[in-house]
């Protein structure tokens with residue numbers, strides 16, 4: 384078939400960007416001559432991450448509505464109108480055959496304008512609790528690809544397809560050699576390795592915990608890959624050493640996952656989906672600062688299958704060391720967790736989502 388054109392829109396955090404990149408890569412594999420355009424929010428991380436993945440991106444002047452009265456909120460109506468106008472122009476000029484929204488503020492105006500012009504739109508919702516932008520768009524799109532059961536609480540049942548969350552191809556294959564991966568970080572090949580993930584932006588409370596426990600980890604001969612987040616890097620880089628690798632952001636997640644024996648992580652939706660594929664023992668520390676506490680729900684879906692452990696932020700002082708020591712000292716416990724988490728993996732999500740997009744193209 385001729386040259387398709389696709390717009391992918393989503394962003395704000397990695398959790399909305401990487402699914403869009405994974406979907407674009409699969410579309411490109413099937414339609415090598417297709418053209419792609421990403422639409423994100425100006426000044427957010429997609430403006431850097433999408434070009435790194437080899438795609439063009441346009442930024443809209445848009446941000447979320449805050450709960451309090453702030454200058455940002457007063458500007459919101461102006462930003463919204465400016466974004467709708469720009470989104471309309473982008474759609475008219477690029478003339479996409481289909482538009483895919485992966486959540487985050489920028490996808491709101493873009494999908495609003497595209498659907499208004501009769502262009503088929505697909506949403507991908509990563510979380511067990513739907514995001515506000517996707518909820519606003521639900522009646523305007525043809526299909527909504529989700530990763531959890533029970534999403535009819537937010538979306539029309541006949542539009543829902545359970546596909547799982549897209550995971551980048553190199554993480555699905557996990558082809559790297561462990562020694563090569565450890566070498567990449569400059570770590571020893573014969574020490575247990577703990578990977579600490581704070582989500583795409585980094586997590587303040589997890590960083591404080593790791594800082595406090597550095598002596599404990601050292602005492603147990605554990606080496607660390609510590610992703611502290613761009614915002615916190617200046618504060619924590621002083622701990623970077625032979626055994627503790629402090630990084631603002633990991634561009635090689637495949638190596639980070641391969642190198643590790645144990646993982647501590649936030650419970651953002653893509654992180655959870657990736658960790659299921661990776662199949663290693665995980666302790667989740669969900670962010671309590673997200674809508675409807677959805678990270679705790681994401682993590683609980685695994686905890687109740689005995690596929691991961693969870694410590695809430697408020698319990699870290701009392702419980703973390705106890706829980707960590709127990710799993711660290713028991714190989715049987717680690718193997719059990721690894722086996723159970725792998726059972727929940729949905730490695731074909733991207734293919735299933737692109738199948739849905741293709742169905743709309745052939746209509």
Ligand SMILES: CC(=O)N[C@H]1[C@@H](OP(=O)(O)OP(=O)(O)OC[C@H]2O[C@@H](n3ccc(=O)[nH]c3=O)[C@H](O)[C@@H]2O)O[C@H](CO)[C@@H](O)[C@@H]1O
Pocket residue numbers: 396397398399401486509510580581582583584610631632633634636649650651652653654655657670673677678
């Ligand atoms: C604070 C916040 O609003 N968090 C939300 C955000 O999380 P966040 O943006 O952290 O999203 P996820 O945990 O879903 O995904 C993070 C993604 O970034 C990648 N990554 C992360 C760190 C790194 O150094 N390198 C790297 O490549 C991970 O491999 C993963 O693909 O979006 C998620 C998906 O909607 C939500 O579930 C989270 O609640």
